[in-house]
Structures are given as C-alpha cells and as structure tokens.
Amino acid sequence: MSYTQRLLERQRELGHPVRVGVVGAGQMGSGLIAQIERAKGMEVAAVADVATQRGVDAYTKAGRTDISVETDLAKAAELVDAGRAVVIDDGLQMPKLPVDIVLEVSGVPEIAAQIAYASLVGKKDVALMTVEADVTVGLLLSSVANAGNQVYTICRGDEPVECLKLVEYAEDLGLTVVAAGKGKNNPNRPTDVPEDVAEEAARKGMNPRMLCEFTDGTKTQLEMCALSNATGIPIDVAGMHGPSCSVDELATKLLPAADGGILARTPAVEYTVEGDVAPGIFVVVRSEDPVVTHELDYLKFGTGPYYAVYRPHHLASIEAHLSISEAVLNRSADFQTKTWRSEVTAKAKFDLAAGTVLEGMGGHHVHGWTLDADDSFAMNAIPIGLVAGCTLKRDLKAGETLTYDDVEVDETRPLVAMRRLQDALLRTHVIG
Secondary structure (H helix, E strand, C coil): CCHHHHHHHHHHHHCCCEEEEEECCCHHHHHHHHHHHHCCCEEEEEEECCCHHHHHHHHHHCCCCCEEECCCHHHHHHHHHCCCEEEECCHHHHHHCCCCEEEECCCCHHHHHHHHHHHHHCCCEEEECCHHHHHHHHHHHHHHHHHCCCCEEECCCCHHHHHHHHHHHHHHCCCEEEEEEEECCCCCCCCCCHHHHHHHHHHHCCCHHHHHHHHCCHHHHHHHHHHHHHHCCCECCCCCCCCECCHHHHHHHCCEHHHCCCECCCCEEEEEECCCCCCCEEEEEECCCHHHHHHHHHCCCCCCCEEEEEECCCCCHHHHHHHHHHHHHHCCCCCCCCCCCEEEEEEECCCECCCCECCCCCCCCEEEEEEEHHHHHHCCECEHHHCCCCEECCCECCCCECEHHHEECCCCCHHHHHHHHHHHHHHCCCCC
C-alpha cells in the first residue's frame, strides 16, 4: 500500500491528517509548505519564522486563507486542533503545539540543531533539511531519538539521502559497493566569496552566502560526509578526489587502482565534477558471481564485473515530505548518522590575521574540507559547523586547517555544548 493510501486511512481513523509543524518559511520552506499542502493525508498545521509575514506569505501561496498569527501559545494550540493555519515567531515553541512532526527548514545549523533537540525532548518526531547540523551533531541527535520513541531523520530529496537509497538497493541485490556519491552541480572554486557569486545569486533568487557555500565546495563536502556517516563508507583521500567524469565513465574511473581506477581503497564516498553526472547520484558496484555478472551483461546493465547504478535527478523539496510519511507511518528514519566516520573541517581561503572574527560556511574566511574522523580528532581540528563567530588567536596561512587551538570558541553556544557532549560520548564509546 502506498504512503498516500495509508495516510488517508490514518486520517479516516483519527479524524485529521498528519499535522506538520514547519520551522522556516524562506525559499526552501515555502516550497515545502506548498508541496505538503498538496499531499493527501497531511497538512501544514503551523509555521514558525522570526519574520511572521514570511509564514503568512508561504501559506497564502499554498492556497490557505484561514491564517492566524499568534503569540499566545495556548491559543495557537487551539487553532491547530481546529485545523486552522497558524504562524508563530519562535521555532523552539513548535514542539509545544499539537503537531505530529516538526520539519526544520531554517538553513542555519545553530538553529536547526536546537530545533531538533527541543523536538526530541518534547516527544516530537523531527525531520531536518539542514544537513550542516547533522554533520556537526547528528550522532548525538540520532542517539537521543533512538533511545526513546521519536524519529530523527534527514529528509528525502537531497543527494545524501537518495544516494543512501541506491546503496541500500545495491546491497539488497547482493552487489558489492565500490563507490557512492554525487555529481557536483556547480563549479568547484574553493576561494569564492559571496561577492564573486552575487550576480548569479540575484538571478537565482538565492542568498549569496548560500550560493557561495555551493561554489566553494563546502556543500558537497558536507553532503558526502553525511553519506559517509550514515553508511560507514569512508573517504579515500582528504577532501575526496572529485574527478572529472561522465556517467559512462563512472564504472571505469571510480574503481580500485589495481583495476585501472583512481581509488586506493574501497568502498569510498566520492563526488564528480564536469561531465553529465550532476544533478544525479550514483553507486558503483561489483558483481562477485560470474552467473550474476553474465545476467547483468545480458540485461544491458553494463559490462561487468563493475557497473554504475545511476539516478539522474534529486528532487529536493518535492520529495522531502516522503520522509514525513516514513517517520509517522513506519516509525523509521530515511537517513540518519549511524557512526562518526568522516568530519568536515575548515580550511582558510586566504591568509587570515589573528583577531579575525570568523564567518561560517559560505563566507569570506573558510571552506569545508573532509577528513577521516580519526585524523580530524588527532589534529584537534574544529568542525566547520562551529567556526562562525570564533576569533582567531594566531595568524593563519591560506590552506591551513583550523584547530581548536587556533580559535577562541564561545562555549555558551548550544551547538558547541552539544558537540562537546557528542565528542565526550564518542571518546567513551557510549555512542558511535
């Protein structure tokens, strides 16, 4: 039975659809609100945004007219129970409303992590769109959820989740995964700053810092790190190879070096540039059985023993609500961190002077660079998710990786506290 059929059956039994509380009504959030409102068996029961008018506008674009902006939480709860559309200004209050699941779309890791934690301790399921938060404290959040009866999941539609589905498919077929990853949509320019992409951002209706996070490579590093930590598949080299590659070349390039490929060890998480792989995701697999290899060749899957399993698209906000269905109906996460295999650290884009207050991802100072988690711990590297707002204690050369010793960290930040707790629990093998 499809999600839709089961959601409608649930609605008939309970008398109301799945109530979704959305935190963040920006570009991505607005698209999600529209898609959820079109889905049968679920509705956006409440929207939280510091700019409440954005929530009102998102609801209006989705066709809702019964919209109330509320500051009284008790009144807001009554409106949700009555099936009315509610907008509040504080996402941390969303778990206190009678919603079935909280969908975080803030795009800000500091906020996203707090929303997720508040939802879990408030006994609410939570679905995240902000992968930056998961790459920083996802193991802690998934551990909290899994210890209770809540679901913590990253949403369908983005490359890490859809690639995981290909990995699972390949494993279910009894094929050996050799490489898994994505095609990079944008140029790879590690020293880009927001001004470099301002015109393009304006044309696309994007925040320049958000676009810069893509073009300087940080977003790809984050997404592939998330995939690594969800599957346990490591990277082959620091930062990954990122070869120029077409779809037809996936099963000839992303192979062990002994078989003519570029990988020193397999399996490995990877990404490609140029070529025609983007915006798709892929898994390169090996058939271990000559009978299976013969059958796959006969079925025109490729020429064995290596094959590429390829999906040419990922549909972002259009697919994200599928994770809501999976969480509510099956009590299962589509994607969550299972181990701490990789870490996205911060490399200086340029020479930086002591005393610099650092910007975070997509800014003027650093770009993301994935290391094996053990290597990152050994060098005391600071995760890129914690860098924003830190003050440099020494001069730093372009290309150097930031460590905790290089910066003053505000230990009162909730995201920092959560990361410190996660690291402590990892060291004592309580989680991971």
